[in-house]
Amino acid sequence: MPSLLQNCEKIFHTDNLYEVIGVEKDASQKELKKGYHRKALAFHPDRVLNTDKEAATKKFQLLSQVYSILADEARRREYDDTGEVDEEASVDQDRDWTEYWRLLFPKVTAKDIEEFGEKYRGSDEEMKDLKKAYLSSEGDMATILDTVLCCTYEDEERFAKVLRDLIKDGQLPAFDKFSKENIKKKSARLKKAKQEAAEAEEEAKKLKLGDDYNSLAAAIAQRQKARARQADDFLSQLEAKYGSSSTGGKKGGKKSKR
Template identity: 50%
Template structure:
């Protein structure tokens, strides 16, 4: 196995471990984990073609070494101070980095999603996410529904009531796109949600799918590539933030 800094330069174009992981040098443990998970998913050997697998494996192993070193306070301090890596302790050559990754990001199941939803819906975290989505989308409800975690069209009236209170308290601006939304736009959004729900149920019935997570993924994957990526994004964020206990936009009651 090549020296870590040399491997990073060859495989990622930079010998700066923080640049490789895509985080600031003052990143905390949670930020390091998210950065590692986000990048490792893109280069995981199981997600690339056979032609790319060898290089992806090298990148995956090197990224694991980078994360392991930066998570060690002593090794990280030495690296920041000297710019050098203690190769002897920078990740053993015979370590199973796939197993290491699986320990950090265990497989999410439908129970994890439900547990997260129960804690998230109505929480301060959901409120903060709702406020941010409202501001980012300048009051566009379509953007809000697509951005806030675990929500569906059924949450629209609840969200609208919360946002109106926030506007009244001057915690967020009163965007015309929210307060003066054309009723036809809201009805079109409702019809679209109802149509998708009907299509999902029919697809589930046609494919003979059950209620488990694999069945849910299969149904989404059968509908469109964007839906498949949406589900993967949801599960990936669950694993990245909670190491297996759950988060981001996804399925909810009745879906």
């Protein structure tokens, strides 16, 4: 099973927990919470603009897990000292991260989540994130689209134009991954993105999602009920499998650090 840091590298393209949240290492708890709030809005499962719900949910859950570690002074200090995390103490597989979010930000509504995306697009903040993603990925557009908040495949041409202008002006270096990208690779990425968008639109139709906020709220409530049913089914399966077991006690002890 991949470790937390390995999952961060795979999903966020960095194994630095502070970079996952988008803050400096010396960030205050207030700055940490603000960074988590900002990124969680982009990956929140209730964002209907996300074309890939499963990927967004994984990002949201991992982001929340990272924040829970850095928000704990003892665990943060251990990470700062060793560059590692106590996997057994930090995994929290059964935690409801959506509920964790709502406890931290009780006043945030689904409308707030959507408005964040609208304000972020085309902003100075998006430009800063785009430059950073370009530099860290050395111009890999797939990574850029996966890193910059709230973007979809429809933003690719807009991003590409901005980056070309910045390269021309000497503000960014010219990377081969960007300027000499294989046409087949780009076409395959576009085809996959359009397919995901079509699947998302079909799912919206199944949920009978209208354009107004009440329809959005109803769809969210419906998804929450479905998640609750899934949880009940899972618990029932566990009870059926292990409820009559006579084995007792906890397995093993604390895992050693790498």
